[in-house]
Structure formats: C-alpha cells, structure tokens
Amino acid sequence: MRLGINLLCATGHVTEAHRELAAHAKAVGYDLVEVPVFEGEPEHYRAIGRMLDEIGIARTSVSVIPDPAADPTHPDQAVRTRGLAHLDWAVDCAVALGSESIGGPFSAPIGDFSRAPIPSADRARGVTAHRAMAERLPEGMILSLEPLNRFESAFLNTAEEAVGYAEAVGHPAFRLMPDTFHMNIEERDPAAAMAHVAPYAGVVHVAENDRGIPGRGHIDFVPHFKALKAAGWDGIIVVEAFGAALPELAAATRVWRPLFPDLGTLFAEAHDFVRETWERA
Numbered sequence: 001m002r003l004g005i006n007l008l009c010a011t012g013h014v015t016e017a018h019r020e021l022a023a024h025a026k027a028v029g030y031d032l033v034e035v036p037v038f039e040g041e042p043e044h045y046r047a048i049g050r051m052l053d054e055i056g057i058a059r060t061s062v063s064v065i066p067d068p069a070a071d072p073t074h075p076d077q078a079v080r081t082r083g084l085a086h087l088d089w090a091v092d093c094a095v096a097l098g099s100e101s102i103g104g105p106f107s108a109p110i111g112d113f114s115r116a117p118i119p120s121a122d123r124a125r126g127v128t129a130h131r132a133m134a135e136r137l138p139e140g141m142i143l144s145l146e147p148l149n150r151f152e153s154a155f156l157n158t159a160e161e162a163v164g165y166a167e168a169v170g171h172p173a174f175r176l177m178p179d180t181f182h183m184n185i186e187e188r189d190p191a192a193a194m195a196h197v198a199p200y201a202g203v204v205h206v207a208e209n210d211r212g213i214p215g216r217g218h219i220d221f222v223p224h225f226k227a228l229k230a231a232g233w234d235g236i237i238v239v240e241a242f243g244a245a246l247p248e249l250a251a252a253t254r255v256w257r258p259l260f261p262d263l264g265t266l267f268a269e270a271h272d273f274v275r276e277t278w279e280r281a
Helices: 016-028 042-055 079-095 119-133 161-167 180-186 189-201 221-230 247-253 263-280
Strands: 003-006 032-036 058-062 101-106 142-145 173-175 205-206 236-239
Touching: 003 058, 016 042, 016 180, 016 263, 032 042, 032 236, 042 058, 042 142, 042 221, 058 079, 079 119, 119 161, 119 173, 142 161, 161 173, 161 189, 161 205, 173 189, 180 189, 180 205, 180 221, 205 263, 221 263, 236 263
Parallel strands: 003 032, 003 236, 032 058, 058 101, 101 142, 142 173, 205 236
Antiparallel strands: none
C-alpha cells in the first residue's frame, strides 16, 4: 500500500507557495500528495509537477464538475459539450502534473439535484463520456471516480451503483474511488460494500465520519482494510480531511468548526494511524 494526503486540507489551488507543505508530507512519510485540479492551465500543473519531482514525492489529482452549465451527462447538447471539454481539460492538467490517477466526483455537478433521481439516459451519457475520458489517458494512468453521499449528489451513491457503472464503462483505466466518509452514510454494511467495490478500486479515500483526523471518530477502518486485502488490492490510499480555515472549501464541504488543531498534527497523526491500522488488518 502507498499512502498519500489530499492537499485540500490546506488549499484549493496548489502553487509554488505550497512547496514547504509538500516537502513536509514527504518528510512525515507520505508516498504522494493528492493535488486539487479545479482551476488553471496545464502549464501551471506542469510547473507543480516539476516542484514535486524536486521534492521527490509522487502525486494523484482530484477534479470535480464545477458548474451545472458544464455537465457531461446533461441532455442539452451545448451543456454536454462544455462538460466534455471540462473533462478534457482535467485530463490535460493531470497529465501535465504527472498524476497517477484523476480522482473525485467528475461525473455531475455537486449539489445539483435538478434531475434527481438520475434518469437512465443521463447515466448512459456519463458512461460514454467517461469511456472517452479513459481512452485519452496515457498508459499507466487511471481514473478513480468517487461516489458521493445522497446529500451531495444523486449520480452515484452506493458501492452497488458504482460497480454497475464501472462495468458499463468497461475500460481497464476506469476505476472507482471508494470513500469511507460517504460509505459511512450510505452503506448498511460499509465493510461488505468495500469488499464489493475493491476489485474496481483505483485510489481509496480514508476519511473519518466528521471529515477530521482518521482514528478520532467512530469509523472502524480495520474491516475496510481487511476487505481490500482479501481482494488482493494493494494500491493507493489517500487521507482526506477538511478544515475550516479556507472559507470556500469549508462552505463546499459544510465544515463549520475546526476538525484538527493544525496541519502538522493532521499529517503526522493520520499517517501513523493509517500505516498502523493497515498493518494490523
């Protein structure tokens, strides 16, 4: 297992100013960082990739559909065209970054329930869009699509839905991103759900029930890790935690109070907890 940390705990846009943060992740013992790709151009991410190479740390990326007017699953052709262009942009930026995986809910706009429950035609358009997205990837790079809880999205919520969707896409580079925070809300048996999704998992998000430091809440991660190991999965786990320091991110994730005392505590405690729990499992 290789371990990373999502830099959304500190910023929504990584720049040269975050060199020390990435270097700290390396010093703590993380194998990689997860870089948000929400804005900017490929040349910017190429520069960030060079910075991370200098530090000696690998990377994944995370992207979303930021606007209902750029929805790749929308029935309106003009909206769908903008959405497909956005997916192409996310691929171009991630390739420039040197990302191993594009993760996140890059399926439909977060918080848009205007067409819920999702029509089968929307899902079919998503399947077509994501297959085309996977076909654009260079060899060795993957997609890791993240199902969200029903309060954030109606597109994919459960492991069963996500597995069916992955099978419909049917491309070896198309994988899933199970997230323990969302599974804690949606699944009646989260460990069984992890076992179901494990053969399709790309990057796995480890997130506590309150989105704070893993190990401080009530999620039992041992059964999750046992399910992954039983399936022969030995990939990338990324710690995802959100703070209240960045107003735009706090609003998007509904974080209204501090969930960790400081980034140093988050990085060190989450690293040690996940490494030790993985070994114990």
